[in-house]
Amino acid sequence: MYQESDVFFYFPKDYAVLALEGNYNNLDRRFNLGDLSVSAEVASVFHVGVNKKINPKWTVGLRGKVYSSIVHASSTENYGIFYDGGRDCIIP
Secondary structure, eight states: OEEEEEEEEEOOHHHHHHHHHOSGGGTTOEEEOTTOEEEEEEEEEEEEEEEEEOSSSOEEEEEEEEEEEEEEEEEOSOOOEEEOOOGGGOOO
């Protein structure tokens, strides 16, 4: 018996530009934050296997698994923007 976990994270180009370049060179630009999508799952797996040796060359076996989900979380169909109003919005 063991546990598996999976996380899938999808992000649009605007997130990459904002993370790599920051907003200094992108003033007055609206970054679309609505395409973010995250899905995560943790599951327990119980597996059993049996085999039988028929002769020195052949072995026959059977395996089975039972998955039991413990946690599943997702965030989809999000919306929002990040907007920096430009150099006029800088507080001295």
